[in-house]
Amino acid sequence: MIVRIATEGQYRLADDVVERVNALDNEAVAAVEAGDEARFTDLFGQILSLIRAEGAPLPEDELHGSDVIVPPPDTSFEEARHEFSGDGLIPD
Amino acid sequence: MAGLTGRFSTVVKAKISKLLDRAEDPSETLEYSYQKQMELLQNVKKGLADVVTAKKRLQLQSQKLEQQVVKLDTQARQALAAGNEELARTALERKSAVQNELQGLDTQVAELEGQQQSMIDNQAKLQSKIEAFRSKKEVIKAQYSAAEAQVRIGEAATGVGEEMADVGLAMQRALDKTENMRARAQAVDELEKAGAFEDLTQLGGGEDDIDRQLKELSSGTQVDSELEKMKAELAAGGGTSAGELGSGDAPAPGGGPAGGESA
Numbered sequence: 178m179i180v181r182i183a184t185e186g187q188y189r190l191a192d193d194v195v196e197r198v199n200a201l202d203n204e205a206v207a208a209v210e211a212g213d214e215a216r217f218t219d220l221f222g223q224i225l226s227l228i229r230a231e232g233a234p235l236p237e238d239e240l241h242g243s244d245v246i247v248p249p250p251d252t253s254f255e256e257a258r259h260e261f262s263g264d265g266l267i268p269d
Numbered sequence: 270m271a272g273l274t275g276r277f278s279t280v281v282k283a284k285i286s287k288l289l290d291r292a293e294d295p296s297e298t299l300e301y302s303y304q305k306q307m308e309l310l311q312n313v314k315k316g317l318a319d320v321v322t323a324k325k326r327l328q329l330q331s332q333k334l335e336q337q338v339v340k341l342d343t344q345a346r347q348a349l350a351a352g353n354e355e356l357a358r359t360a361l362e363r364k365s366a367v368q369n370e371l372q373g374l375d376t377q378v379a380e381l382e383g384q385q386q387s388m389i390d391n392q393a394k395l396q397s398k399i400e401a402f403r404s405k406k407e408v409i410k411a412q413y414s415a416a417e418a419q420v421r422i423g424e425a426a427t428g429v430g431e432e433m434a435d436v437g438l439a440m441q442r443a444l445d446k447t448e449n450m451r452a453r454a455q456a457v458d459e460l461e462k463a464g465a466f467e468d469l470t471q472l473g474g475g476e477d478d479i480d481r482q483l484k485e486l487s488s489g490t491q492v493d494s495e496l497e498k499m500k501a502e503l504a505a506g507g508g509t510s511a512g513e514l515g516s517g518d519a520p521a522p523g524g525g526p527a528g529g530e531s532a
Contacts, residue, residue: 181431181435183277183281183435183438183439184387184391184435184438184439184442186394198274199272202272202273202274202275203272205272205273206272206273209273221273224274237394237397237398237401238397238398238400238401239401239428240398240401240402240405240424240425240427240428240429241424241427241428242282242285242424242427242428242430242431243278243431244278245274245275245278246274246277246278246281246282246431247273247274247277248273248274248277249438249439249442251442257273260273260276260277260280
């Protein structure tokens with residue numbers, strides 16, 4: 178599976194890693210909904226580290242759309258909350 | 270994947286398809302990409318200029334705060350020499366607050382440098398992707414039937430479109446950050462213009478009274494400090510702390526070297 182960390186780059190991930198990312202992602206969502214910033218920061222950091230450590234960076238001359246796009250590493254807790262309320266991180 | 274990443278993917282993908290829809294035929298995407306690349310390049314140049322300006326401004330403020338540190342250090346010595354330990358403590362508290370502010374500025378300068386570098390990197394990556402798209406398109410056209418080529422070129426175009434969207438996003442975020450820092454720098458400048466720069470140094474919670482006392486102390490020092498120094502030297506026999514300071518490293522009226530000595 179191809180995963181992009183927004184503003185950083187694309188990685189190819191094995192399925193079992195994707196599952197771990199998914200599990201962390203769900204926990205991160207729960208943390209955002211619970212308003213637990215520290216927990217969110219920790220989990221989001223774990224997601225990024227996992228992708229960077231286990232993923233193989235996609236060569237620059239390869240052209241693929243990503244299956245999943247992870248928000249930028251500098252995403253703030255506030256932005257993550259907006260992501261759910263519908264404003265999103267991306268300006269039009 | 271439904272969570273944060275799933276939601277984010279959906280938003281980005283919607284944006285990419287909007288981006289690519291503007292090129293009616295996937296093979297036109299190359300031309301569109303070049304055009305978009307040129308726009309981005311202009312933005313990067315403008316953005317980099319903004320980043321450098323913001324950085325310079327912060328560095329200038331950092332210099333001013335460093336002077337403030339020296340000044341407060343001098344004032345603390347003067348207060349101590351005058352036997353006013355409480356006043357000296359207040360000056361030192363402010364000095365520490367200013368030093369905190371300084372650290373914050375340094376962090377921001379470093380962050381801006383990081384932004385600058387990643388903007389350059391992202392731009393280079395997009396360029397590689399567009400080159401890859403150009404050569405791939407020719408290969409696909411030569412190897413596949415028209416219909417299949419259309420599909421494959423479309424896939425590659427999605428890759429380029431995603432990269433464009435991502436560079437755009439990175440750029441936007443870098444500029445937003447620079448804007449925030451500029452706003453902050455401006456706020457500090459305005460405070461200073463309004464004569465409230467001293468207030469910035471009052472983060473330690475000083476009162477106006479103390480500030481006035483400090484001012485009186487330093488403005489009167491041309492003559493007074495000499496006097497104090499003498500008094501301290503005279504009193505040195507008594508072993509007071511003012512005496513110790515006064516005889517050892519009483520600051521020059523200009524106050525410059527005192528900070529250097531303490532650092």
